[in-house]
Amino acid sequence: MKLLRCDDDFSVWRGQARQLLLCAVPPHAVSWEDVDRLQLFSAKPLATYSVTGREIRIPALLLEQLEAAARYRMSGRWNLLYRILWRVVQGERHAALAGDADGSELHRRLKSVSREAHHMHAFLRFHPCLDDAELDYIAWHEPAHDVLAWGSEHFAHRLGRQKWLIATPHDGVRFDGEKLDYQKPCPLDWQQLAQAVRGQGDKLWETYYSSIFNPARLNPKVMQGHMPLRFWAGIPEGKLIQGLVSNARAGSQKNGQAEAVAAKSGKVIGVGRPRSAR
Amino acid sequence: MELLDKLTILADAAKYDASCASSGAPKRSSKGKAGIGATDGMGICHSYTPDGRCVSLLKILLTNFCLYDCQYCVNRRSSDVPRARFTPEEVVRLTLDFYQRNYVSGLFLSSGIIRSADYTMEQLIQVARLLRNEHSFRGYIHLKSIPEADPALIEEAGRYADRLSVNIELPSAVSLTKLAPEKTQSSIKRAMGTIQTASQESLADKRAPTFAPGGQSTQMIVGADLSVDRIILGTAESLYGDYGLRRVYYSAFSPIPNSPASVPFQAPPMLREHRLYQADFLLRGYGFSVAELFDGTDNLSLDIDPKLAWALANRALFPLDLNRAEPQMIARVPGIGVRSAQRIVALRKLKRIRFEDVVRLRCLMDKAKPFIVTTDYRPQEATLESGLLRQQLRDQPAQMALWG
Structure with missing residues (x-):
C-alpha cells in the first residue's frame, strides 16, 4: 500500500493521480492520508510501478466533478476520487454516474458541496x-x-x-x-x-423577520429542514426563532398578524363608512 | 412615525403574498463597478421564517392605506389595522442596507391603492427608478402591478423590474365581483396581456430595452371562496397558456383580524395548498393537463399526491419497463422525478437497469415499486386492486398535521 499526502489540495492530488495512472497503479494499492490525522507510516515515493507509456485522456466534465467533490470534507475523501478515475480510465464509464455504487457516492458529495456553497451564499x-x-x-x-x-x-x-x-x-x-x-x-x-x-444584532432586520412571519401557518420543521440549526448562531434572526415559535404555539395567534402590529391602534379608511367597533 | 414602526406594519401587511422568488433574472454583476447588486438566474433563500417560508426579497408594501375593500385582504379600507406609509427613499435605504448585509437578494414591492391606480403605480415605479438609476442597483426587483393603471405605466415598470405580477386573486370572475368589488377579471387579464405583449416585443428586438426578464407571475387565494381545485387549476392552466406566466402562486386564505362575514373564519387545510402546488408542478414540468389530473372528481385527494392519484387511475399503463419506456413516461411514475428519469435514460445507454440502480438514484421506492419493471424485478403489487394499493401508499396521518 502506497501512502500519499496531498494536503487536501486538488492540483497536488491531480498530479499524483496522473502519475499513478501512468504507472497503472490500481486504487487498492494506494491511499491518501488525511491532513489532520497523519498516519504513522511516512509517505514513500512511488517506486516499483513503471510508466506504461500509454496515453491517458480524462473527460473534462469528470475532472470538474472530481475537483468539486474534493471539496467535501471527510477522512479519506481522495480515495474514492482515484477509484472512480481509475475505473473510468479502464473503460467503466458509468463509474461516475449516479446509478453506480461509486458514482452514487460521488454525486452525493457533489450535491452536499453545492448545497453548502449555496448555504454560504444564503446564510x-x-x-x-x-x-x-x-x-x-x-x-x-x-x-x-x-x-x-x-x-x-x-x-x-x-x-x-x-x-x-x-x-x-x-x-x-x-x-x-x-x-x-x-x-x-x-x-x-x-x-x-x-x-x-459575529452575533451582532440588527434591530431593523429582526423587526422585519418577526413581522413577515405568519404565526397562523407555523411549520418549524420545514424551516429547519431548509435552514439547519448550525447556522442559527451566525444570523441575527437566529435568536428570535424560539420565541416566535412558542408564541405561535401558545395559540395567541388565530390569524396571521404579528403581535407588534396587533398592539397598535388601527385606522379604518373613511369613504363615508362608519368606523367599526373594536 | 419611526422607520422601525413603519417596517413592523408594512412587512406584516405584505406577508399574505406568497411569492418571494428571486429567480429568472438575467446574469448581472457589479464586480468592479459603481453600485451594488448581482443576479444569476438562480434565486437564493437568505432565511426561512418559522412558517417554513423562504425569505429571498425584502417584501413590503409602500403603504397599506387602501381605497379598495377586498374582503379577503387585511388592508381593505374597512379593516381596523394600523396604517403606515414609507417614502420611496426609505424603501431604497432599507433595500440597499439589507442587500449589503446579505439578508436579501432584492426587493418585492407592492402597495395599497392610494389616490388612484395611476398615482400608486407611479410611486412604485419611483422606488425602482431610484434604485436602478440613482444607486446603480443590479439586484432583483419584483413590482406588483396595479391592474387598473395606465398600460404606459406598466410598460415603464417593466423596464426597471425583473418580474412583474398582477394578482388574479380568486379563481372565478364571479367570486372576484363578490369579494373584491373594485376589481374585475377583465382588467386583471388586460394588465397581464400588456405585460406579455411588452415582453414579447422586447425579446423580438435585440436593441430594445429589456422588459421584466424574469417574466410575470400571479397569485390565487385558495379557500376564501367555494371554488373547487379543478376550477382553480383550470384557471391556472389557462393563465399559463394565455399569458405565458412563469408561476401561479396559491395562497391558502389566512384568517385576518376583524374578518368580515363574507369570508371564512377558518383557514383551509394547508395540505390543500400543498397538493395544489404539487399539481401545478405536474402541469409546468411534467406535461400533465388539468383534465388528466381530475378523472371525474372536483378536488385533489389530500391523502395521496396527484401523481400517485393519476397513476392509480391509469393502472393499464403500468407497470412500466424502465429499460424500454419513453423518458416522459418514466417521469410520470410516482416517486420518480424528471431528473431521475433523465439519469435512468443516461444509465441505460451503458447498462441494463436493475432495481438496485433505481434505489441508488434515491427515487421514492415505496411509491415507485408497484409501478416499475427492471431486469431483475417485477412488482407483486401489479395485480393488486387500486383501492388496496392506495391504502398501502397513502401518506401517514402524521404528515397531515401541518398546523404544528
Missing part, C-alpha cells in the same frame, strides 16, 4: 465596519465543506467596489474592491476582526 451575514477605512463589510462563517475559495467571488459580484472580508475557522478571503485575496489558513487578525462582529 453568511455581513456586518458594516464603520471605523475601518480599509473595510466596508466583514463576516464570520463556518461552512461544513471547503467552499470558500470556490464560492467567494459571488460576493464580489454582489457588492461591487465595496471592500469586505470573510473569515472561517479554516481559511479566509478579502476583497479590496478589485481583487480577491484568498488565504489558507485564515490569518489570525482576520479571524479576530470577524469574531468581534
Whole structure:
C-alpha cells in the first residue's frame, strides 16, 4: 500500500493521480492520508510501478466533478476520487454516474458541496465596519465543506467596489474592491476582526423577520429542514426563532398578524363608512 | 412615525403574498463597478421564517392605506389595522442596507391603492427608478402591478423590474365581483396581456430595452371562496397558456383580524395548498393537463399526491419497463422525478437497469415499486386492486398535521 499526502489540495492530488495512472497503479494499492490525522507510516515515493507509456485522456466534465467533490470534507475523501478515475480510465464509464455504487457516492458529495456553497451564499451575514477605512463589510462563517475559495467571488459580484472580508475557522478571503485575496489558513487578525462582529444584532432586520412571519401557518420543521440549526448562531434572526415559535404555539395567534402590529391602534379608511367597533 | 414602526406594519401587511422568488433574472454583476447588486438566474433563500417560508426579497408594501375593500385582504379600507406609509427613499435605504448585509437578494414591492391606480403605480415605479438609476442597483426587483393603471405605466415598470405580477386573486370572475368589488377579471387579464405583449416585443428586438426578464407571475387565494381545485387549476392552466406566466402562486386564505362575514373564519387545510402546488408542478414540468389530473372528481385527494392519484387511475399503463419506456413516461411514475428519469435514460445507454440502480438514484421506492419493471424485478403489487394499493401508499396521518 502506497501512502500519499496531498494536503487536501486538488492540483497536488491531480498530479499524483496522473502519475499513478501512468504507472497503472490500481486504487487498492494506494491511499491518501488525511491532513489532520497523519498516519504513522511516512509517505514513500512511488517506486516499483513503471510508466506504461500509454496515453491517458480524462473527460473534462469528470475532472470538474472530481475537483468539486474534493471539496467535501471527510477522512479519506481522495480515495474514492482515484477509484472512480481509475475505473473510468479502464473503460467503466458509468463509474461516475449516479446509478453506480461509486458514482452514487460521488454525486452525493457533489450535491452536499453545492448545497453548502449555496448555504454560504444564503446564510453568511455581513456586518458594516464603520471605523475601518480599509473595510466596508466583514463576516464570520463556518461552512461544513471547503467552499470558500470556490464560492467567494459571488460576493464580489454582489457588492461591487465595496471592500469586505470573510473569515472561517479554516481559511479566509478579502476583497479590496478589485481583487480577491484568498488565504489558507485564515490569518489570525482576520479571524479576530470577524469574531468581534459575529452575533451582532440588527434591530431593523429582526423587526422585519418577526413581522413577515405568519404565526397562523407555523411549520418549524420545514424551516429547519431548509435552514439547519448550525447556522442559527451566525444570523441575527437566529435568536428570535424560539420565541416566535412558542408564541405561535401558545395559540395567541388565530390569524396571521404579528403581535407588534396587533398592539397598535388601527385606522379604518373613511369613504363615508362608519368606523367599526373594536 | 419611526422607520422601525413603519417596517413592523408594512412587512406584516405584505406577508399574505406568497411569492418571494428571486429567480429568472438575467446574469448581472457589479464586480468592479459603481453600485451594488448581482443576479444569476438562480434565486437564493437568505432565511426561512418559522412558517417554513423562504425569505429571498425584502417584501413590503409602500403603504397599506387602501381605497379598495377586498374582503379577503387585511388592508381593505374597512379593516381596523394600523396604517403606515414609507417614502420611496426609505424603501431604497432599507433595500440597499439589507442587500449589503446579505439578508436579501432584492426587493418585492407592492402597495395599497392610494389616490388612484395611476398615482400608486407611479410611486412604485419611483422606488425602482431610484434604485436602478440613482444607486446603480443590479439586484432583483419584483413590482406588483396595479391592474387598473395606465398600460404606459406598466410598460415603464417593466423596464426597471425583473418580474412583474398582477394578482388574479380568486379563481372565478364571479367570486372576484363578490369579494373584491373594485376589481374585475377583465382588467386583471388586460394588465397581464400588456405585460406579455411588452415582453414579447422586447425579446423580438435585440436593441430594445429589456422588459421584466424574469417574466410575470400571479397569485390565487385558495379557500376564501367555494371554488373547487379543478376550477382553480383550470384557471391556472389557462393563465399559463394565455399569458405565458412563469408561476401561479396559491395562497391558502389566512384568517385576518376583524374578518368580515363574507369570508371564512377558518383557514383551509394547508395540505390543500400543498397538493395544489404539487399539481401545478405536474402541469409546468411534467406535461400533465388539468383534465388528466381530475378523472371525474372536483378536488385533489389530500391523502395521496396527484401523481400517485393519476397513476392509480391509469393502472393499464403500468407497470412500466424502465429499460424500454419513453423518458416522459418514466417521469410520470410516482416517486420518480424528471431528473431521475433523465439519469435512468443516461444509465441505460451503458447498462441494463436493475432495481438496485433505481434505489441508488434515491427515487421514492415505496411509491415507485408497484409501478416499475427492471431486469431483475417485477412488482407483486401489479395485480393488486387500486383501492388496496392506495391504502398501502397513502401518506401517514402524521404528515397531515401541518398546523404544528
